[in-house]
């Protein structure tokens with residue numbers, strides 16, 4: 001009997017000891033953060049193939065959980081989901097309890113099937129610098145209250161189903177460096193971005209409209225894509241000041257007015273201004289050192305500048321260019337320095353190529369549908385149609 005009592009006593013002591021140990025280790029983490037993590041995990045589920053949340057065992061110290069990083073007794077970073085490439089991610093929603101993790105500086109969620117809206121409680125994360133919730137199914141609007149997260153630097157909400165405007169107050173966040181909102185359904189006009197440290201703005205593939213007034217984008221910008229929206233208006237007072245751009249894509253909008261000459265001197269490797277309503281002559285100041293220049297499908301006119309001879313891939317097709325193709329451009333093509341030269345669907349009247357000349361196999365030239373008889377036959381993209389020349393009735397001048 002005594003032995004039995006002893007054994008019971010010992011086992012009670014052991015359980016007490018274990019419980020005490022656990023309680024001691026819990027005490028490391030702030031109880032609000034502990035409860036917030038529990039709520040967050042209850043609102044999410046591992047997708048088949050993901051074993052992320054199943055590894056969160058709340059009888060042990062959450063600061064040791066995968067994706068949870070603590071400093072002292074507070075959670076400072078939360079990376080939800082298995083970060084390995086190809087991992088299947090999480091489903092469910094983002095619990096508003098996230099707002100209780102007030103010392104969080106970084107919040108990321110791996111690509112998956114998370115639905116629902118961004119909780120307004122994100123505004124309570126005043127220490128947050130990095131917010132990355134890309135490639136899920138987040139819908140609703142970007143909460144305007146995000147403007148209270150004044151230290152926010154990176155916001156990546158790309159590849160979701162966000163709708164509505166980018167709140168004016170979000171554009172006013174003073175420390176933004178990277179704003180990646182591409183592939184959503186955002187609309188309305190762009191707010192002014194005031195952060196003088198903003199280097200990347202990617203708004204590609206949304207439904208934005210209106211014009212982008214000069215001064216709405218800071219001179220610190222290095223990467224700008226607004227491709228595939230419904231932006232309108234001119235950019236000739238907006239772009240010249242953005243002379244640190246290394247990437248510029250304005251393609252597939254309804255921008256109008258001239259293309260400012262200064263942008264051809266920017267340290268860019270790819271310049272995409274195609275499929276807009278840009279008009280006027282195009283006159284670079286110096287030899288263009290940009291690798292790929294796409295000005296196709298606009299309303300550009302005048303002669304083709306010989307200063308484009310230093311471009312490797314030059315798309316000037318589907319415009320209203322006239323006159324003769326510059327000799328230097330043809331020479332550089334024949335030398336294999338110009339690798340692609342698309343001039344189809346213009347009003348060009350001559351090209352200095354002899355019928356016996358052979359285009360290098362590494363180079364693509366298309367001259368179809370201009371105001372001249374072609375000296376050489378070259379393969380053209382299918383979309384340029386089968387007609388070799390433009391009907392003479394459309395040509396003011398015709399050189400045979």
Ligand SMILES: *[C@@H]1O[C@H](CO)[C@@H](O)[C@H](O)[C@H]1NC(C)=O
Pocket residue numbers: 071072073074076102103127
């Ligand atoms: C939590 O944030 C407060 C300021 O909001 C700061 O004073 C404190 O040092 C932070 N604690 C940790 C562990 O980072």
Ligand SMILES: *[C@@H]1O[C@H](CO)[C@@H](O)[C@H](O)[C@H]1NC(C)=O
Pocket residue numbers: 185187188207209
């Ligand atoms: C884009 O916005 C316009 C209204 O500004 C709306 O009529 C249209 O349906 C939207 N398109 C998409 C794809 O959301």
